[in-house]
Amino acid sequence: MIKKSYDIVIVGGGPAGLNAAINSADKDVKVAVFEKDREIGIPVRCAEATSEEALKKYAFIDENSICTPYNKFEFVAPNKTSVEMDAESMRGFVLDRKIFEQSLARKAAQKGVEIFTRAHVLGIENDNHPLVKVLYNGEQLQVNCQLVIAADGIESRSALDFGIDTTLSLKDSEPCYQMTLVNMDIPGDTLQFLFSSEFAPGGYLWIFPKSNNMANVGLGLNGSLKKQASPRELLERFVEANFPQATMVNSTAGGVASAKNLNELVKDNFMVIGDAGRMTNGLTGGGISTALASGKFAGKKAREAILEGDTSVKKLKEFEKYWNKNIGKDYRRFYHLKEAMFKVKDEDFNNLAAKFENVPPEKVTVTKLFTTLLKRKPSLILDVTKVFAGL
């Protein structure tokens, strides 16, 4: 049963919320996670690729949740010329996210975290301390705590209750559609990125293998561009034309916030992390690694704050500063890179691919590709390897 009070309430049981729980709880710090859906890990609205380095650094590697390891990238230009790149230093895994999140949940439970599914947070009042209103089993309950961590994903409304505006502009929102297809014949170790103003204006298509036979195939486009068809229709057309033999076992719409991180990540008694904090990589749309990283850093700081009895904004700013210095800074760069990429035309991609077509994969680097593509903006090119290392 949900108790009347906890030290920390975490809204949302995705990778960000669960990792914050793991890093904040023990016998001295009581933590509850409220998740609105009935099961941790579903629905999966994600292409499920993330880097090995990020998993090791911010969480752990759970063998059971790995579908396939990848160590190559392939970039395909609109005219289908492709450039292969050896990505050993940025290698990672295509996960089964449901299994992965459930293993995060198990770990949290071992630390004494109480996880409640079908627990929808309706709103939070914050007078002297937060009072969380939660709809659980059809009943509206009120739960007291010292600190709230909002990890409620792209659909977050918790931050608004603390006066942080999370509204996204159309140009910073990417409507996506994805299918999981079987009966494919694809390299199991390669993440494919396809550029095409026809199918994914202002965004890209992805083919991420779950095995040699199965893949997450999807597309995301920039929300500010006028589109001839919805992402769903565009993907249907693409799949019909390119994988007529494939069969769909899952399909989902999704939204990516390709925004800058929020300026404010903390208030008195409040922190916001993961997609709710708009922490996605603006260029790739990847957000698992930042969800885990922000969960870890915020969780540790929250724990310290509870033990010191100081959950003031001044104390919690230590998390914000740490974040901005270590990760936020790079992610702002990715955002500017995204804006520059926006101006790249189909023919620029074709020319780029033609230049690199016969270069051996081990000689191709992300930096070389971007340098060639964005000649006019050399200031953006520094250290772009990080773009995919943090996928």
Add this chain to the structure above:
Amino acid sequence: MKSSFQILEILKWQEKKMIKWDQNRCDLCGLCVCVCPENVFEMFEKYLTIDQDKCINCEKCSIICPVTALSIQSKEAVND
């Protein structure tokens, strides 16, 4: 008797369009929730709630929806 101000308000209300949500198309991706400047939507596990009174008809939600589940229509069309 209604004042002219009240009549104006009523006319405005009648003119105002409403959001029509097609539950069968909606995939609960959350994008409408985060682009709406007036906080009209809330996403539950299996449905959205829509606070029509707050809507300012900016159409951002219907533009962003990946599966065309939202449209802005006149009141009569929605109520039919």
